[in-house]
Amino acid sequence: MHHVFKRISCLAAMVGVIFLVGWRVDAEPNRTTLPDIATLVHYSTVTRGEVTEHIMTTPQAIEAVKNGQPVPAGSHFVLVDYRDNKVFRYFVMEKGQGWGADYDENRRTGDWQFQWFKPDGTINLAENTARCQACHSSRADREFLYTFNELRRFEVD
Numbered sequence: 001m002h003h004v005f006k007r008i009s010c011l012a013a014m015v016g017v018i019f020l021v022g023w024r025v026d027a028e029p030n031r032t033t034l035p036d037i038a039t040l041v042h043y044s045t046v047t048r049g050e051v052t053e054h055i056m057t058t059p060q061a062i063e064a065v066k067n068g069q070p071v072p073a074g075s076h077f078v079l080v081d082y083r084d085n086k087v088f089r090y091f092v093m094e095k096g097q098g099w100g101a102d103y104d105e106n107r108r109t110g111d112w113q114f115q116w117f118k119p120d121g122t123i124n125l126a127e128n129t130a131r132c133q134a135c136h137s138s139r140a141d142r143e144f145l146y147t148f149n150e151l152r153r154f155e156v157d
């Protein structure tokens with residue numbers, strides 16, 4: 001009897017450790033970087049109440065989508081969230097060769113990774129980027145992008 005209890009408490013401790021490690025992994029930095037915003041093309045604006053979002057990406061990603069090609073590895077998409085005319089946060093998606101292998105199949109969003117950057121360029125460790133992936137996974141057939149069609153229609157001048 002004594003041994004059984006010992007095993008159960010040991011198991012409970014192990015589950016606790018696994019849970020903690022799992023949570024930490026979600027909140028840890030991943031491979032996504034904050035790019036130089038000035039090099040990107042602003043192709044869509046979304047306004048919702050006090051929030052203004054400028055959505056931007058690289059000229060290469062725009063060309064690929066317009067030509068029906070996959071977005072090349074190394075591409076960034078940035079959603080700059082402005083409130084009171086100041087940057088409130090940057091939501092970033094970045095694609096990298098083989099980056100999908102960092103996640104198990106349930107969570108994977110192709111080779112895209114997601115991150116929330118504060119205005120000072122540091123990441124928001126309170127965010128679990130699995131949430132970003134869960135929502136964007138409904139766009140798996142459109143490069144995990146919500147603004148895929150805007151991008152296709154966007155005229156580069």
Ligand code: HEC
Nearest residue numbers: 046077078079091092093114115116131132135145146147
């Ligand atoms: C509940 C759903 C949902 C969640 C969660 C979510 N997004 Fe999005 N995301 C959207 C929608 C919808 C848009 C289109 C713009 C809009 O309507 O605001 C978008 C747009 C974007 C874009 C611009 C490219 C595109 O897909 O059109 C980026 C970059 C982005 N999100 C990153 C993130 C990051 C990073 C996170 C997590 C920190 C995140 N998103 C969480 C729904 C979501």
